[in-house]
Amino acid sequence: MKQIVDEAIQGNFTDKYLIDLWLSRYHMAAVAVGDTVGIFEAAAKGIVNITQLANMLELEAEGVEALTCLLASLGLLNKHYSVVSLTETAKQFLLKNSFVYWGNVLSYTRDTLEYKVVLDAIHSRIIQQSTQISESGNSFSDMWSSGNFEISSAKKFINIMNSTIFVPAMKAVQSNLFNDVKHLLDIGGGSGCFASLFIKKYPHKKATIFEIPQVCDITKSYLKKWRTISQIQLHPGNFFKDEFPYGIDAVLFSNILHDWPIQKVKTLIDKVFNILPNGGRIFIHEMLLNEERNGPLNAAAFNLFMYANYKAQQFTRSELFLLLERAGFYECVEHKTHQDYSIITAIKPSVI
Numbered sequence: 001m002k003q004i005v006d007e008a009i010q011g012n013f014t015d016k017y018l019i020d021l022w023l024s025r026y027h028m029a030a031v032a033v034g035d036t037v038g039i040f041e042a043a044a045k046g047i048v049n050i051t052q053l054a055n056m057l058e059l060e061a062e063g064v065e066a067l068t069c070l071l072a073s074l075g076l077l078n079k080h081y082s083v084v085s086l087t088e089t090a091k092q093f094l095l096k097n098s099f100v101y102w103g104n105v106l107s108y109t110r111d112t113l114e115y116k117v118v119l120d121a122i123h124s125r126i127i128q129q130s131t132q133i134s135e136s137g138n139s140f141s142d143m144w145s146s147g148n149f150e151i152s153s154a155k156k157f158i159n160i161m162n163s164t165i166f167v168p169a170m171k172a173v174q175s176n177l178f179n180d181v182k183h184l185l186d187i188g189g190g191s192g193c194f195a196s197l198f199i200k201k202y203p204h205k206k207a208t209i210f211e212i213p214q215v216c217d218i219t220k221s222y223l224k225k226w227r228t229i230s231q232i233q234l235h236p237g238n239f240f241k242d243e244f245p246y247g248i249d250a251v252l253f254s255n256i257l258h259d260w261p262i263q264k265v266k267t268l269i270d271k272v273f274n275i276l277p278n279g280g281r282i283f284i285h286e287m288l289l290n291e292e293r294n295g296p297l298n299a300a301a302f303n304l305f306m307y308a309n310y311k312a313q314q315f316t317r318s319e320l321f322l323l324l325e326r327a328g329f330y331e332c333v334e335h336k337t338h339q340d341y342s343i344i345t346a347i348k349p350s351v352i
């Protein structure tokens with residue numbers, strides 16, 4: 001593992017096909033849910049917007065937004081911001097009176113957990129099951145919010161996160177965006193791979209990981225394997241309840257803001273604004289949706305995944321810029337780092 005982290009600093013490997021495969025589990029589910037709730041029939045009535053579709057079908061508007069975004073990136077709907085219409089493919093194969101209707105092909109998908117989770121979420125039903133469940137059946141956000149942890153489930157989750165974020169983190173650190181940082185606070189640092197890659201590239205800088213106390217033990221075991229444990233500080237705490245450490249000049253949220261509803265996202269951004277020194281910087285690492293909200297494909301699938309399991313979301317660049325500017329940050333810039341992943345940077349003004 002140590003060797004992998006050392007090599008990753010110069011490495012040029014990619015996880016492209018694996019990210020595609022991981023998120024493709026929501027593709028069939030989205031089409032089958034669209035068919036079940038009648039999205040294609042409703043869109044066949046003409047050009048409609050998300051609110052009209054949600055009202056016609058008595059569904060949650062946020063759910064219709066997330067579902068149509070993925071259906072658009074799969075080529076089954078045209079979507080421009082909130083305006084939706086059918087594509088030729090959907091007209092020919094997804095309307096119930098089509099001469100080659102694909103509904104029967106989709107029927108097998110209706111037994112999958114992904115289908116059930118998306119269908120429950122879009123109907124605002126309590127999510128009975130989650131595709132992100134702990135061993136006792138709680139969702140991970142329940143575990144994090146309550147602090148009621150099963151270590152074996154948390155380990156499983158951190159292992160998954162580590163696999164999916166390692167290459168995006170490696171590319172982000174290789175981008176040189178962190179060249180001027182002196183002390184990075186990685187909030188919700190999980191396996192610690194981002195902080196470890198940072199410290200391998202910049203051995204004379206400092207890194208601190210802020211994590212839930214129970215998860216810190218899992219983080220520690222990763223840091224030991226990577227032999228970065230002596231260079232990285234661990235700060236146990238709950239980011240909604242506990243103080244962040246002072247004395248840092250940059251904070252990183254990697255795949256954190258997408259876990260939470262907007263009000264909680266605002267709380268987290270405000271909280272880091274307050275602890276940063278003047279001129280301090282925020283780095284947000286997320287898979288971003290495009291401005292028209294019709295792709296790209298992996299971000300759209302991730303967005304439906306976050307909505308269905310957590311009632312949360314992926315963001316567009318301008319949504320994050322607005323949230324940052326509202327908190328007082330300026331000079332918001334998007335840097336594309338790896339496939340659909342970007343880092344958004346912004347600065348706390350020197351004089352407020």
Ligand SMILES: C[S@@+](CC[C@H](N)C(=O)[O-])C[C@H]1O[C@@H](n2cnc3c(N)ncnc32)[C@H](O)[C@@H]1O
Nearest residue numbers: 144161165188189190211212215238239254255
């Ligand atoms: C989606 S993972 C992201 C992990 C890592 N930053 C990455 O990019 O892979 C969310 C992380 O936030 C941590 N977390 C969740 N709620 C938290 C809280 N209230 N306080 C501190 N950490 C929290 C979790 O333990 C988990 O490691």
